[in-house]
Amino acid sequence: MSNVLRGFSLAFAAFREQARAEKAHIGNFWFGVLSKLIYNTMFLLFIDQLYARVGHFAGYSKNDFLFLYLTSQLGFYICYYGIFFPMQRLVQIVRNGNFDLLLLKPVPHRSFMYIQGMQPYDLIFTAAPSVAILAFLINWGTLQITLGSLLLGLVVWTSGIVICNTIVFVLALPVFKTGDATDTLSTFYSISSIGQMPYSHLPGFLKIAALVVFPQIIIAGAASEVMLMKADMIGVTTLIATVAVVSIFAVNLLWRYALRNYTSVSS
């Protein structure tokens, strides 16, 4: 129990430090919030214009599509702020040698690295307005969601996040061997936009690729389809959850391998 409390207290302290660092450059911070809000507004205007011309798109009504976009946005913020940023920081600190200082601290190194790399303040202030606007625009009463589909959808969504974490970690891994992974890692960001594609309408090879290359499709497309009962719920959930469990083992092994091969930059 005391370990759990210590863990929480430590996580809170690390979050607080991060939030303080984010607030140190407040002008930069608010421009970041503004730019993401503008992006979302533009995308919503695009959806509005698209559905003004076509009633349905790939089997999705406008309301369904807004729900898909909401799921995608929630996944994006978690992946971007909770996974991508920490990995970006990992690459940076391995390159400049500050990873040494992390390894010397009596903390669970991997969890601590994630917490230190997140930007909690930015996450809350950037995600909240976009998510709130989307949630307000969706007509929740007309969505075909049951408790069962919602739970299975959440399993798919969480599995997508887990797979995403493994993929991003694999992209960051070369830094331990070759000393850089900046560009390898940025490929993840450049393929994020694929998340808004309806899962069941993808060709078979892309569905498979989603499990190992484009997890954003799972987080957004597959999860919302399962929730809206537009796909084989049990089949999709089982497949994706299995891959997620395997990927947890894979990422643990890879982390151990990375530490074993860590050479630490010369000083």
Next chain:
Amino acid sequence: MSAIEAHNLRKTYRSRGNKKVLSGLFKPDWQYKHAVEDVSFTIKRGEAVAFLGPNGAGKTTTTKMLTGLIYPSAGDLHVLGYTPFDRNYEFLRRIGLVMGNRAGLNWDLSARQSFELLQKIYDIPRRVFAARVKELTELLAVKDMLDTQVRRLSLGERMKLELIGAILHDPEILFLDEPTIGLDIASKNSVREFMRYLHKKGKTLLLTSHDMNDIAEVCERVIVINHGLIMYDNSMQTLNKQYADIRYARMEFSDKTPTREFLQKHGKVVSLVNNTAVLGVNKAQTMRVASAIADKFPLQDITIEQVPLEVIISDLYSRK
């Protein structure tokens, strides 16, 4: 009781010899380089030891193995009874590392804010933490800088605060890698004084530095490593004794300057630049040599000094 026990430590790195993109994949032609070949030593608790060597000698690799940052390829290693690369939390609480070219403090925050995180990480009780921060910042004269954003501090102030951050948890062993690099004389002196203070408090210090004044003022024992092997391991006193019979005569000539060949007849020419020569001579013969030279080449000034530590260490580096 020993703080560090290293037996036959070795670290070998593997790199691809065949750099060609395609054929290198199939025929990599692995090359092996021993960064540390065979290093054994024991350090007692409370000792202040200088760990020296030229660039690429293997001292940083050894320090990194001692702190558990990298795995040794072979050998036995125990630090405070722990195997460092197990990264046991208890072990990590008992060691500290200061690296002159690494930033442990968050640049966007004040040092106090970074220290608050360290307090949580090391579970330091609030009162103890407050007392320790007060004591250490007063000792290093950086109390007024505690609430300044780290990026706005001078290098010296930052280094002092980094040092405080590294010992806030009161470690038993402190590994110091170039702690005075880039500092001005006043800051160097202050950091050295602080290292002496830590040593007096019974801390074990392992200091790596290219600044021989750091070594001379803080350490009582010297380990010299080169080509991944230990070249020398003895007390500072013994090291100095080996050169006790030699003196350096620094002569500034007023009129004509003698040739190198002439000076070589009287001793070892250490340097000859413009009208100044430094001659290594036997201590007992210093005055005789000086007067013999001055007879032919009038002197403007002469200084007799002990062999500088840089020269002694550099001699050790060049030993095969």
